[in-house]
Amino acid sequence: MTFRFGRRGRQAPGFLWIPAVAVGLLSLAPVYYLAVRSTERGWEPWRDVAERSLWPLLVDSLQLAVVVVACSLAIALPGAWLTVRTDLPWRRAWAVALALPLAIPSYVMGLAVVAALGPRGLLQDWLQPLGVERLPEIYGLPAATLTLTAVSYPYLYIVLRAALRAADPSIEEAARSLGSGRLRAFASVTLPALMPAIAAGSLLVALYALSDFGGVATVRYTTFTRAVFLEYTSSFDRSRAAVLGVMLGVLAVTVLMLELLARSRYQSRLRSARTAPSTPIPLGRWRWPATGYLAIIVLVSEVLPVFVLCWWLGRGIAAGTDLPDVRGPLEHTLTLGLAGAAITTVLALAPAVLSARYGGFMARVVEQATFIAHALPGLVIALALVFFGIAYARPLYQTTWMLLLAYVVLFVPNALAALRAPLLRQDPHLEDAAASLGRRPFSTLATVTLPLARPGASAAFVLVFLTIVKELPATLLLSPPGYRTLAGVTWSTSSEAFLGSAALPGLLIIGLAALPAAVLAWRGDDESIER
Amino acid sequence: MTRASNASLLEVRALEVHYGAVRAVAGAAVSLGEGEILALLGPSGCGKTTLLRAIAGFERASAGEILLDGTLIESAAAHRPAHRRSIGMVFQEYALFPHRTVEQNIAYGLEQGPLGAVRRSQKAQERVAQLLQLGGLDGLASRYPHQLSGGQQQRVAVLRSLAPRPRLLLLDEPFSNLDPALRHEMREQVGLLLRAEGVSAILVTHDRSEALGLADRVAVMRAGVILQCDTPERLYFGPVSADAAALSGEVQYLDAEGEGDIAVTALGRLRLREPGRAGPCRVLVRPDWIVPCVDGLAAMVMERRVEGALTRLRVEFETGLQVSVAAPSGWLAGLGETVRLGVAVAVPAFGTEDASPGSEIRDGD
Known part of the structure; x- marks a missing residue:
């Protein structure tokens, strides 16, 4: 039937709209306020920024994004293909291991890169006896590329895995039955089918590279985010920071729009495909080189940071230095993570139910509103909330509530995506069935829709918790004075020459984030981590 | 019912x-x-x-x-x-x-x-x-x-x-x-x-x-x-x-001339379901309405395909008219044999514009 899957004409119960629209407005408020703030001093700061720093910042930011995307592709494409389509040994374990850098914050990775490869770093220590006095300069683009590739390739990898799993393997079989070799079949049939997914995933990585603040700051590579932060902390007049924030925001939203475009194309192309289990492609003598390649990736992106941190921690203990007290920050991080995850998941419920179970124009508008906020780098949202707090919400400003508000604005889209995925998989007529059995809309929601949202809700909770634990810029800008979190301690001690103090909180963050990340990757909630 | x-x-x-x-x-x-x-x-x-x-x-x-x-x-x-x-x-x-x-x-x-x-x-x-x-x-x-x-x-x-x-x-x-x-x-x-x-x-x-x-x-x-x-x-x-x-079944139409309560066709004089039609028209003769009949017209079986309960035949009358017949498979009519056929039911008639002639089979789906 033509209209079987259309949810057109389904009337969503009115009481769902109030929280959904509220969440949409909440997401837009900081964006709106940042725009207002940036034009408060007229066009003077704009002209100033445009003349002095716009061009170099744009070049450096885009340069980093392009290089990181290229490196991520070189990792994610073989990684996804090997773990989905071949008989690689320990496939499932590799699949999880490749997604695990999700647990490592970019500033911790940056720290590890500098500590390992920088001047007076680990590598030089080892090479000194051999007469090597100086290593090539690592700060800047090389370290930024290494750092951001290591932490952002998993986003592309997850998108590609999902696309490869959804792609019908029989089209490749069809190509082979028409006389194409394995390689030609992949290149002529599978790869073109993957192109939209590659585009969408690459743009996601680019967005990450443009939005990241902690990673580029630790390796001293100045992109828009670092410039915003420097303006914010160094000058009294914050208009320039606001202007730079708006420019970065426009750049990020542009990238996100391109990403949505690519995504809509690959979803329409792949969703209907039947997902038959395919016979794994035998790797033959390529098994061990392939395993080796993946091992190097895991070694650099996961083992290296953990090892470096442990090594510094050991040296710190051996040298008898005072380790920072992490009990307070640990407690704060846990409180913020749990409370933030709970609030965000609850707030994302109404828009998720509307968009996944009812659809329609207004549901899309609300969803898009939350995604605009999502496109903006955490630093920009945090900056906007600082301005907003000072101007309109004085009692909230510099309280943990403001920080939680920032987390909600930042991570509602993640929770929404995680909630949506399982809701979309259910028969679209379940609510109709309940209505035809005489249930009122509220009762239908309570007895049918919400129970179905439970698996999605737990995924959303875990995902948001993991992200909050890692989050840096909003935590830096909005934490109440004296309220220290693990991320804050890691950041503030990392500028010290001796990394022993930053090692412990850094390891704790990885420890807290690793388990949720592994659970999500193991359960295969690809759709929920994607965002 | x-x-x-x-x-x-x-x-x-x-x-x-x-x-x-x-x-x-x-x-x-x-x-x-x-x-x-x-x-x-x-x-x-x-x-x-x-x-x-x-x-x-x-x-x-x-x-x-x-x-x-x-x-x-x-x-x-x-x-x-x-x-x-x-x-x-x-x-x-x-x-x-x-x-x-x-x-x-x-x-x-x-x-x-x-x-x-x-x-x-x-x-x-x-x-x-x-x-x-x-x-x-x-x-x-x-x-x-x-x-x-x-x-x-x-x-x-x-x-x-x-x-x-x-x-x-x-x-x-x-x-x-x-x-x-x-x-x-x-x-x-x-x-x-x-x-x-x-x-x-x-x-x-x-x-x-x-x-x-x-x-x-x-x-x-x-x-x-x-x-x-x-x-x-x-x-x-x-x-x-x-x-x-x-939509309700297989169709096959024959050109006919209405004469009150009968229609004159190449298959003989068929009873009309609704009497009173005069002049040229087309009558519906579904393939399963054509049945063996001792005093029917002789036709030769040109094609034959067993489809389970029904056997589908293509028969040709002496006038050269070919029609499709769906007969119970228990009725054994071999290829090339001559059978005698008639129409068992009163047939509905349509204007010549509405119904297409010939005997192509249109499926409701």
Whole structure:
């Protein structure tokens, strides 16, 4: 039937709209306020920024994004293909291991890169006896590329895995039955089918590279985010920071729009495909080189940071230095993570139910509103909330509530995506069935829709918790004075020459984030981590 | 066959349903009597599911009206929400609640209170037990939907919708997800269930034998309009238009000359279903209406294909006319043999414009 899957004409119960629209407005408020703030001093700061720093910042930011995307592709494409389509040994374990850098914050990775490869770093220590006095300069683009590739390739990898799993393997079989070799079949049939997914995933990585603040700051590579932060902390007049924030925001939203475009194309192309289990492609003598390649990736992106941190921690203990007290920050991080995850998941419920179970124009508008906020780098949202707090919400400003508000604005889209995925998989007529059995809309929601949202809700909770634990810029800008979190301690001690103090909180963050990340990757909630 | 009383349970009048600019239902009219089972038959995209969903309250009408028990429940201005219509629905993919057991699914419509009382009344409990037994699902009460076979899921869906004793039950292509052997069995079982409960029902299908075999009356639908609504017998033997004829069975037309209550054709003088036609016309002669007949015309079997219960023949008469014959496979007519054939029933006649000549077989799907 033509209209079987259309949810057109389904009337969503009115009481769902109030929280959904509220969440949409909440997401837009900081964006709106940042725009207002940036034009408060007229066009003077704009002209100033445009003349002095716009061009170099744009070049450096885009340069980093392009290089990181290229490196991520070189990792994610073989990684996804090997773990989905071949008989690689320990496939499932590799699949999880490749997604695990999700647990490592970019500033911790940056720290590890500098500590390992920088001047007076680990590598030089080892090479000194051999007469090597100086290593090539690592700060800047090389370290930024290494750092951001290591932490952002998993986003592309997850998108590609999902696309490869959804792609019908029989089209490749069809190509082979028409006389194409394995390689030609992949290149002529599978790869073109993957192109939209590659585009969408690459743009996601680019967005990450443009939005990241902690990673580029630790390796001293100045992109828009670092410039915003420097303006914010160094000058009294914050208009320039606001202007730079708006420019970065426009750049990020542009990238996100391109990403949505690519995504809509690959979803329409792949969703209907039947997902038959395919016979794994035998790797033959390529098994061990392939395993080796993946091992190097895991070694650099996961083992290296953990090892470096442990090594510094050991040296710190051996040298008898005072380790920072992490009990307070640990407690704060846990409180913020749990409370933030709970609030965000609850707030994302109404828009998720509307968009996944009812659809329609207004549901899309609300969803898009939350995604605009999502496109903006955490630093920009945090900056906007600082301005907003000072101007309109004085009692909230510099309280943990403001920080939680920032987390909600930042991570509602993640929770929404995680909630949506399982809701979309259910028969679209379940609510109709309940209505035809005489249930009122509220009762239908309570007895049918919400129970179905439970698996999605737990995924959303875990995902948001993991992200909050890692989050840096909003935590830096909005934490109440004296309220220290693990991320804050890691950041503030990392500028010290001796990394022993930053090692412990850094390891704790990885420890807290690793388990949720592994659970999500193991359960295969690809759709929920994607965002 | 018809058990309908005169009191009309459901009245659909000149109903229109739009999807944006697309008019999916374009002035459909149909009525249903108490205890009657009606089938809506038509090809994909003809608007039959949309009509069903409008009756259920899931689609809004842009014109026309729907009355249940003489009360207006749907028009462009009025809309009674689905949950207050007491109209049950069985969905094509069943829409069983995946988080509830078989028993809890069936009991869903009987639970009271906004959140659905955890404890059910004694009466509700008995009703669930009765339905489980009626559907032969006694041993499966605590299974979850994903642990059931397709046929079992289908029965649960029907029982669930029957539980609150709806005024009317709607079934949307209920058998299309089952394999053919099971489909036939389930059709029988569901038919028995519906009649045991005495419920009035509308069944949407694109399967002719399903519609004709299960329903008291069949409404054939095309392009959002109901072409004819009649008993299976009247529809099959007396379609009112060429379209209705094509939707209700295989068609084959012969040129004819009307002479009162007979038509003169190359197959001889055939009785007309409706006497009084004069002049050139076309008569419908379905392939299974041509039967062996001792005083019939001689024809030679040119092609022969056994299709199970029926054997399909292509025969040629001495005049050179070729027709298609669907005969019981038990009647052995070998290739190249000469057989004598006649038409057993009174045939319907159409204007020469309406029906295409010759004997090509058009399928309703």
